[in-house]
Amino acid sequence: MSQRYRFENLFVLIIVCVQLIASGCTLKPEDKFESKPIYQTIPAIIGVSVKNSFRLSNYKHTLVDVEFGESSVALFLQVFESMFKNITELPKWPPWKTYKHDQDAIIELDSSQIDLTIGDNLINPDVVTVLYTVCLYKPDGEQIKCWTTQATKSHQRILVEYTLVSSSIKPIVEGAMRASIADFMKSFENDQAVQKWQSSL
């Protein structure tokens, strides 16, 4: 075996090792805010319903899995705690629309979606898009309004980050989640349907 052939074998082996190591990492985005989110609290008692599809929304890729749904639920619950005087998470069964409620309204985490484009370490950045749909209902099940918010974040990896796909993606996933939640809070605060509902409390 020639020296050059052995060197090429070693190089291929290292590349294969790098790919194997980089694959299969699971990324769990941060699910807690450092401080209580800032919001002018609405004096209302709210029931929170989380659809299973929202909670289980994850992203699977050969290089990285993103456990996105559970973290999103945890962040939204903290946000709702700031937004409303009191919140109660409703049981999964029976469905909340099938019985009467004492709360002033029901807020439902309806759907969540994450799209991830893995770039490279030269000219194509990693891009993450996060989308949430959240709905507010009267206690009798009548819909007050739904909001769909979306945020995109990107980051161009550089040479030394080549093998660190999951840790390089983590800040953009978290950034997109936070931006999308912030957008929801802003939309909720300024919405006329919400102000009308608030005045009826």
Next chain:
Amino acid sequence: MKRNILIPFLTILLIIMGCANQKVGKEQETAQVVREEVSIGVINWPSDHIIIGGIAKDIENCLLNRIKSHCPNATLFDQDFIRDTLFPLLEPTTQPVSETDMIAMLSRKHVTANLREKNITFLVTFTVQTLEETHGCILPLAGYGAGGFFGLMWIDKETNISVAIWELDMLSDVKHVTACDEGTTWIPACILPIPLPAMTLTGACRKMTEKIVGFVKVSPHGWVCN
């Protein structure tokens, strides 16, 4: 024999880098925070809506490191920490769009309470811009049995950093400072191009740090800086 040692070593190193680094983050930052009398928060504002990292992150890190070396008794907070403390008010889609809006935001009861809880005295907001102008050319040339790149390129770079310093007890008295650094990146090519980069980011950051520290020095908290 050497190869046998190298492969397991690389494998272990990459496992550590690939997976363990995910946990780097708030725990470490929080651990470094020691409550002192003066705290300075550094944030990029107004920040980019989409791109994370890049030149703004480089400047943030540079400013934090250099201010810390001048003011060892001050506690410094990076922008992730500040954004988290003031969530959702400093997210790209919800951030204030003007200085008047910023003053209104910083005057809000909950905002003031959250910042006071962290003992933050100064908020340093910055924007950064780099202008580049390329000259010259490098051409690929090939002959009998040989080839490569030949020529000369140079890129004139100018980095501008603008900073607003907000003393939280005197919000209406915001101080503005700017710093600029110019340089030329040379790329001579003889078979292979060899870039000789101009370090304008570092230069502008150094000048800006001196101005920020100069401002903190004349404040009632000046004792924290050398």
